[in-house]
Amino acid sequence: MSEVPWTWFVMRSSGLVAVGLLTVSVLLGLIGPRLRPTARLASISVHRASSVAGSLLIVAHIVLALLDKWIALDWPAALLPGVAGWERWGVAVGALAVDLLVVVLVTTATRLRAPTLWRRTHLLAYPVWALSVGHGLLVGTDGAVMQALAMISVAVVLLGLSARVLIRPRIVPAVRPDLLGAGVVR
Amino acid sequence: MTDYLTGAPRGATDWSLPIPGPRHAPGLPGIALPGRLPGRLPRELLAPGTLLLADVEPGRPVNGREHQRRWGIAPAPGIGELLARVAAGEVVGAGGAAFPTDRKLASLAGSRVSHVIVNGAEGETASGKDGVLLGHVPHLVLDGAVTAARALGAPRIIVRISADRPDLATSLPMALAERRDGLPIELSVGPASFVAGEATAVIRAVTGGAALPVDLGRPPSIRTGVARRRSHVLLSNAETFARMALAARDITDRSALASASGAVRDPGVVELPDTGTLADLAAVAGGLVGAPGALITGGWHGRWVPWDGLTAGTELTRDALAELGGRWGAGAFVWIPEDLPTWDALAGVARELAEGTAGQCGPCWRGLPAVARAIADAAAGTSRRAEIEGLMAQVDGRGICAHPSAAVAAVRSALDLIGEDR
Amino acid sequence: MTRNRPIDRTDTAGRVLAVDWERCAGHGVCAAAIGERIDLDSWGYPIGVTTRGEVIPDSLVRPARLAVAMCPAAALRLERRTRP
Numbered sequence: 001m002s003e004v005p006w007t008w009f010v011m012r013s014s015g016l017v018a019v020g021l022l023t024v025s026v027l028l029g030l031i032g033p034r035l036r037p038t039a040r041l042a043s044i045s046v047h048r049a050s051s052v053a054g055s056l057l058i059v060a061h062i063v064l065a066l067l068d069k070w071i072a073l074d075w076p077a078a079l080l081p082g083v084a085g086w087e088r089w090g091v092a093v094g095a096l097a098v099d100l101l102v103v104v105l106v107t108t109a110t111r112l113r114a115p116t117l118w119r120r121t122h123l124l125a126y127p128v129w130a131l132s133v134g135h136g137l138l139v140g141t142d143g144a145v146m147q148a149l150a151m152i153s154v155a156v157v158l159l160g161l162s163a164r165v166l167i168r169p170r171i172v173p174a175v176r177p178d179l180l181g182a183g184v185v186r
Numbered sequence: 187m188t189d190y191l192t193g194a195p196r197g198a199t200d201w202s203l204p205i206p207g208p209r210h211a212p213g214l215p216g217i218a219l220p221g222r223l224p225g226r227l228p229r230e231l232l233a234p235g236t237l238l239l240a241d242v243e244p245g246r247p248v249n250g251r252e253h254q255r256r257w258g259i260a261p262a263p264g265i266g267e268l269l270a271r272v273a274a275g276e277v278v279g280a281g282g283a284a285f286p287t288d289r290k291l292a293s294l295a296g297s298r299v300s301h302v303i304v305n306g307a308e309g310e311t312a313s314g315k316d317g318v319l320l321g322h323v324p325h326l327v328l329d330g331a332v333t334a335a336r337a338l339g340a341p342r343i344i345v346r347i348s349a350d351r352p353d354l355a356t357s358l359p360m361a362l363a364e365r366r367d368g369l370p371i372e373l374s375v376g377p378a379s380f381v382a383g384e385a386t387a388v389i390r391a392v393t394g395g396a397a398l399p400v401d402l403g404r405p406p407s408i409r410t411g412v413a414r415r416r417s418h419v420l421l422s423n424a425e426t427f428a429r430m431a432l433a434a435r436d437i438t439d440r441s442a443l444a445s446a447s448g449a450v451r452d453p454g455v456v457e458l459p460d461t462g463t464l465a466d467l468a469a470v471a472g473g474l475v476g477a478p479g480a481l482i483t484g485g486w487h488g489r490w491v492p493w494d495g496l497t498a499g500t501e502l503t504r505d506a507l508a509e510l511g512g513r514w515g516a517g518a519f520v521w522i523p524e525d526l527p528t529w530d531a532l533a534g535v536a537r538e539l540a541e542g543t544a545g546q547c548g549p550c551w552r553g554l555p556a557v558a559r560a561i562a563d564a565a566a567g568t569s570r571r572a573e574i575e576g577l578m579a580q581v582d583g584r585g586i587c588a589h590p591s592a593a594v595a596a597v598r599s600a601l602d603l604i605g606e607d608r
Numbered sequence: 609m610t611r612n613r614p615i616d617r618t619d620t621a622g623r624v625l626a627v628d629w630e631r632c633a634g635h636g637v638c639a640a641a642i643g644e645r646i647d648l649d650s651w652g653y654p655i656g657v658t659t660r661g662e663v664i665p666d667s668l669v670r671p672a673r674l675a676v677a678m679c680p681a682a683a684l685r686l687e688r689r690t691r692p
Contacts, residue, residue: 112676170652
């Protein structure tokens with residue numbers, strides 16, 4: 001049996017666990033607004049923790065992949081979709097996920113100072129999740145495990161989506177359409 | 187006004203308030219008192235005035251040439267000189283808050299002022315004086331705005347009116363066409379609702395945003411231009427600018443410009459000497475119909491007082507009204523018809539206040555309709571006092587603008603007047 | 609629109625919690641974070657110290673910061689109130 005470096009295992013497992021954590025984060029992002037304030041507070045904390053942990057694992061995943069000698073990837077491949085020498089499109093999907101993730105993380109870090117920007121960009125978290133799952137399916141060498149993970153992840157997110165749509169919103173939005181608008185006339 | 191809560195999810199405020207339906211008062215033929223306010227809206231000038239509207243025939247605007255003959259060319263004092271003259275004239279804000287205008291100008295001196303805005307929106311239905319001024323003596327108002335703009339170095343003037351005044355939307359461009367100030371003056375038309383006339387709502391709306399109140403700091407500042415540079419804005423009521431125009435000409439005479447409506451024969455706008463009394467105001471408005479029991483002073487954000495000899499003899503000054511327990515506000519006075527129970531009148535005003543919210547701040551937008559509904563129940567006979575008090579305690583002091591607090595104060599004064607425990 | 613300006617008042621100096629009513633939608637997370645000082649009114653909006661403008665004692669600064677950080681609408685801010 002040939003020696004497989006430990007970094008290979010850690011790279012793959014960090015990717016798998018990252019998908020799991022992102023799924024948790026997306027689920028909580030979906031159902032959070034339907035929870036009571038006390039539960040919502042806890043939900044937000046776990047949502048943030050899982051996003052941060054997942055992002056750190058993604059960093060580890062990328063670093064180890066770049067260091068790995070068997071797959072020939074350089075650092076631009078991790079960020080620019082389409083330039084990879086190995087599994088070009090599978091890696092491209094991952095690179096796009098990383099790009100969007102960076103946008104989400106930066107806008108969240110500045111959320112209090114620029115809340116409208118945060119609101120408009122945070123929905124990118126959904127493609128980040130979907131692209132991560134897709135990347136895993138395309139290049140993941142763990143076949144059955146990845147497929148199982150993908151199915152569970154999609155099922156969980158669909159469940160969350162249903163809960164979000166079916167449960168009655170707790171708050172009533174408060175803007176009067178008849179008061180919007182300036183109207184400058186000569 | 188549209189019922190903006192239509193379509194709200196279950197549990198939100200219900201708009202089917204049991205307000206008493208349309209009523210007809212004897213002695214007021216053909217005038218229906220809708221379930222919300224007593225009487226017709228005071229839009230017309232009833233008689234020539236004493237100062238701002240001196241020798242002005244109702245319905246006949248004063249054009250540029252006549253204006254110049256009467257008042258001369260608008261002076262162009264520097265900011266220091268203007269401050270002195272405005273202070274000498276004791277000009278205060280005529281939109282309701284009565285903030286000394288010289289202090290307002292002083293706070294802007296030396297800053298970059300990008301806009302001077304004449305607030306003629308007059309969202310308060312019980313007031314008609316700004317429309318009368320802009321319609322009859324637009325050049326006096328504009329003189330004030332131009333003088334202020336020149337003194338502050340502001341490059342633009344905007345006159346804001348509401349969409350329910352198509353007459354002004356027609357007459358003002360004609361007046362603007364007669365101007366030769368060298369300063370661009372634009373007309374801006376906004377939604378005809380109570381809160382759209384609030385100062386910060388107007389500032390936001392004319393600079394490209396929604397007509398909703400917002401925290402702009404004091405003095406209000408905005409970011410303009412591509413570079414989003416910070417600049418200040420001078421916004422004042424139309425009447426304030428008219429008085430500024432006189433003060434700039436070293437005219438320090440005073441007058442009372444008031445709107446009379448409710449149980450008067452001819453609702454409308456009157457200008458009297460400030461030594462005149464509330465009884466004189468009622469007399470010029472065609473006299474009272476019947477014997478009203480109460481008077482609303484200062485409009486919907488004002489104070490309710492009993493109508494008796496003491497009130498009738500009160501002079502038309504801010505101080506005299508404050509001493510009476512009333513409020514000058516925007517100079518709007520509404521006599522409550524004798525056959526309209528005060529509870530019903532309050533229910534109507536409470537509904538007006540509830541519909542006047544911006545729909546922006548939760549406690550106001552949810553709380554005032556709840557207060558209106560509780561008052562309507564009380565008007566129908568059920569005891570609701572504790573609930574009304576509890577709701578008002580949750581509305582008072584919250585939100586961005588003064589509407590919730592002012593509404594609560596007005597309702598409290600009405601409840602004090604009614605005196606019952608319901 | 610200025611957001612991060614200190615509130616000028618004439619009484620005690622210290623940190624105060626202020627609500628941005630344009631953003632507040634009544635989520636109620638703040639009341640869960642600093643229930644000792646913030647309650648919810650009949651419609652789910654924060655009432656209490658945010659309305660009265662009371663100073664937040666040092667012992668409650670952490671829950672106050674939590675409330676600010678967790679508000680889904682970013683409608684809360686912790687400001688330094690200075691004496692004039």
